[in-house]
Amino acid sequence: MDAAERVRAVVEAGDGTTRAALAEELGLPLGTVTAAVSSLLRADLLRELTDTRHPERPARAGRPPTLIVSAGPPRTVGAVIWTHGRLQTAVATYGGTILARGEIEIAGDTSSPDVLEPAWTFLRAHGERPLDRVVLGVPAPFQRGVGLPPGRPPVPGTPAASGASAAPAASAPAASAGAAAVGSIAVGPAVGGFVPWLRSDPAAELARRVGVPVVIENDANLGALGEAHAGAGRGHRCQVYLKLGERSVGAGLVLDGALHRGVSGFAGEIAHVHADDDGPLCGCGARGCLAARARGPLLELMECAYDRPLTFAEVLGLAAADEPAPVRVLREVGRTLGRPLADLCTFLNPGALILDGALGGAGRHVLAGLAEQIERFCAPAVAASLAVVAGELGADADVRGAVRLARAEALAGR
Numbered sequence: 001m002d003a004a005e006r007v008r009a010v011v012e013a014g015d016g017t018t019r020a021a022l023a024e025e026l027g028l029p030l031g032t033v034t035a036a037v038s039s040l041l042r043a044d045l046l047r048e049l050t051d052t053r054h055p056e057r058p059a060r061a062g063r064p065p066t067l068i069v070s071a072g073p074p075r076t077v078g079a080v081i082w083t084h085g086r087l088q089t090a091v092a093t094y095g096g097t098i099l100a101r102g103e104i105e106i107a108g109d110t111s112s113p114d115v116l117e118p119a120w121t122f123l124r125a126h127g128e129r130p131l132d133r134v135v136l137g138v139p140a141p142f143q144r145g146v147g148l149p150p151g152r153p154p155v156p157g158t159p160a161a162s163g164a165s166a167a168p169a170a171s172a173p174a175a176s177a178g179a180a181a182v183g184s185i186a187v188g189p190a191v192g193g194f195v196p197w198l199r200s201d202p203a204a205e206l207a208r209r210v211g212v213p214v215v216i217e218n219d220a221n222l223g224a225l226g227e228a229h230a231g232a233g234r235g236h237r238c239q240v241y242l243k244l245g246e247r248s249v250g251a252g253l254v255l256d257g258a259l260h261r262g263v264s265g266f267a268g269e270i271a272h273v274h275a276d277d278d279g280p281l282c283g284c285g286a287r288g289c290l291a292a293r294a295r296g297p298l299l300e301l302m303e304c305a306y307d308r309p310l311t312f313a314e315v316l317g318l319a320a321a322d323e324p325a326p327v328r329v330l331r332e333v334g335r336t337l338g339r340p341l342a343d344l345c346t347f348l349n350p351g352a353l354i355l356d357g358a359l360g361g362a363g364r365h366v367l368a369g370l371a372e373q374i375e376r377f378c379a380p381a382v383a384a385s386l387a388v389v390a391g392e393l394g395a396d397a398d399v400r401g402a403v404r405l406a407r408a409e410a411l412a413g414r
Contacts (some may be wrong), residue, residue, distance in 0.1 A: 001024075003028060003032050003035075003036045004031070004036040004039055004040055004233060006023055006026055006028075006036075006256070007033060007036040007037060007040065008040055008046065008070075008413055009410075010022060010025060011023065011025060011040075011046055011068050011069065011070055012070045012075060012094075013075065013094040013095075013407050013410050013411055014093075014094055014095040014407075015069070015074065015093055015094075015095025015096065015097050015312070016049065016051075016068065016069045016070055016327060017067065018051070018065065018067060018068065018069035019033050019034055019037055022037070022068070024076055027331065029393060031054060035372060037068055038234075042283045042290065043219075044071055045070075046068055046069065046070060046071055047068075047070070047071050048066045048067070048068060049066060049067045049069055049071050050065075050066060050386055051065040051066055051067045055393065057145065059223065063336075072260050073129060074093040074094070074095070074097075075093065075094055075101065075132050075410070076091055076092065076093055076094075076127060076128075076131050076132065077091075077092055077093075077094060077131060077132055077133055077134070077135065077402075077403055077406040077407075078090070078091055078127065078131045078133070078134035078135070078210075078212075079091075079092060079125040079134070079137070079398075079399045079402035079403060079406075080116065080119040080123070080134060080135070080136045080402075081136075081137040081219055081398040081399060081402065082116065082119075082136065082138055082139065082219075082245060083139055083219065083248065084245070084247045084248065085105060085106060085107060085220075086103060086104065086106065087103070087104040087106055087116070087118060087119045087122075088101075088102075088103055088398065088399065089101065089102045089119050089122045089123065090102075090103065090105050090399045090402075090403075091123060091126050091127055091131070092399070092403045093403075094132075094403065094406065094407045094410060096230065096403050096404075096406075097124070098256040098399070099128070099321060100122075100126035100127075102122050102126075102378060103120065104122065106118065107173065109196070110195055111167060111196055111197070112197055113197050113206060113317050114363070116171075116206070117209075120210045123210065124210075126404035127173075130211075130212065131212050132208075132212065132213075132406070132410060133212050133213040133214065133215060133217075133218060133406055133409065133410070134212055134213070134214045134215070134284070135214075135215045135222070135402035135403075135405050135406050136206065136208055136214055136215070136216045136217070137217055137218070137219035137222045137401075137402060138195070138198060138216060138217070138218065138219060138399050139218075139219050139245075139247075139248045139250075139285075140198060140218065141218055141264075141265045141266045141268075141269050141271070142196065142198065142201075142216055142217065142265050143201075143250075143261075143264050143265030144201060144203070144215075144265075145201050145321070146200070146201055146218065146264075146265070147198055147199050147200040147201045147202070148198050148199050148265075149264035149265050149266045163290070170194065176362045185315070190196050193404075198216075199318050201216065202216070203215065208284055209221070213414075215405065215406065215409055216251065217401075217402070217405060218252070218265065218268070219243065219248075219250070219398050220226055220241065220242075220250035220252040220268055221250055221252040221259055221261065221268065222252070222254065222397070222398040222399075222401030222402050222405065223241055223243050223252055223391070223397040223401055224239070224240075224241035224252025224259065224268075224401065225252070225254070225259055225400070225401030225404045225405055226252050226393050226396065226397035226398060226399070226400030226401035226402075226404065227239075227241055227354050227391045227392065227397050227400075227401075228241075228254045228356075228391060229256075229265070229400070229401075229404050230393060230400045230404075231352055231354075231391050231392035231393040231400070232338075232352065232354050232357070232389050232390065232391050232392045232393075233254065233352055235351075236254075236350070236351035236352040236387070237254075237255075237256055237257050237351065238254065238255050238256060238348060238349070238350040238351055239253075239254045239349060239351055239352040239353070239354060240252075240253055240254075240341065240344065240345065240348070240349050240350050240352070240353050240354070241253075241254070241330045241356070241391070242337065242341070242353065242354065242355050242356060242370075243356045244333070244337075244355070244356050244359060244366065245356075245358075246312040248378065249271050249337065250268055250269060250270060250271065251268035251269075251270045251341075252268050253267055253268050253348075255348070259405075263385060266362040269284075269341060270290065270337060270341070271290050271291035271297065272284050272286060272289045272290065272291060273289065273290050273340040274286065274288050274289065274290075275288055275289065275290040275340070289403060290337075290340065292337070300362065301325060302315050302318075302325060302329070306325070315360040315362075316359060316360055316361075317362075319361070319362035319365055320360055320361030320362045321361075326362070327365050330365040330366050330369070331365045331366070331368055331369040332361060332369060333366055333369060334365065334366040334367060334368060334369020334370040334371075334372070334373075335369040335370075335372060335373055336369075337366075337369075337370065338369055338370040338371075338373025338374060338377075339373050339377060341353065341370065341373070341374070342373045342374050342376070342377035342378045343377065345374065345378050345381045345382055345383075345386055346377075346378050346382050349382050349385070350386065351385065351386065351387065352387045352388075352389060353374070353387070353388045353389070354389055354390070354391050355367055355370065355388075355389070355390050355391060355414075356391055356395070356397070357391030357392055357393055357394045357395075357397060358395040359390075360394070363388070367388060367389075367390060370388055371388050374388055
């Protein structure tokens, strides 16, 4: 691929860029990029527009800044983020402009890919032109071309499938179906025990259903990509992203600017860090995992304190308002996760540890627990250079990461 073809590919996979930005991304001399842009402009394959992205900046003397854009309509991608009980959907340009978005509540059987049909319906209804591809985020470790990583997926309906030990203490509330607990917060099935259709890579079958190529990625990895390129991780070449949900916990690693998945897609599965030599067997096949410390889901613990059913959103709202019970529980969650993360940070020496911004104001209590452990157990040189911060993108981190991944796939010709 010559310089002009490379320039055209990058411009078409974005919402407008400058000659200098093209030269930096492609690693080409500015003169080479300028010549390529000129030839593509003459061929009417690209257009040049006045850059109006920063109207607050004072105008400079001389030629106004310009953006290089594609002469054709923008290429679009679909994003579907599947979490427990919900599908987050979006149609976006490769440059990250969201054209349509939705949230779909789902319930019932998740044992077949039919659970995703409402998302495909949304994408068909809101795509003004055919999508290039779809990125599907899933709450489980995933290896492309293989599916779930090797291990012993739990059998639905067994104690292992629930993520709890075979004989939980009588004083501890039972974990909800498909959930275990880290500290005091529930996490999902160890390796996708309730999604057997992920045990082998279903991308080809999903592509047949939706009509375009489908890429499947772990949702924490997508959140990490989103924050790395458009959020709190900007400027950090090495960072750890912690995703914390009602029934899931995981981490995404960005090392030297690139997503790190590990050989079998298991990198970042913090719930399966070894924590107890005498601990129970875990659904992943190991023994004494952090996830196997089943102490009951967060909601059940909170309901004991408030004597009424609560939603996860209500718990986060109570913690954001500094209610003592949820504040203590979330700080404990931060401490529990912070201990292995302190070792990880000493080993990797990242520039940032980013907590999922979707927790909103409640996240500061988790951050406080994380910071305690980082200060106590990290090597001082590492702790001094580590920013422990909340994500900036909130619930959009996964979607932004999905778009970023789709762009990388397009530029790689996949």
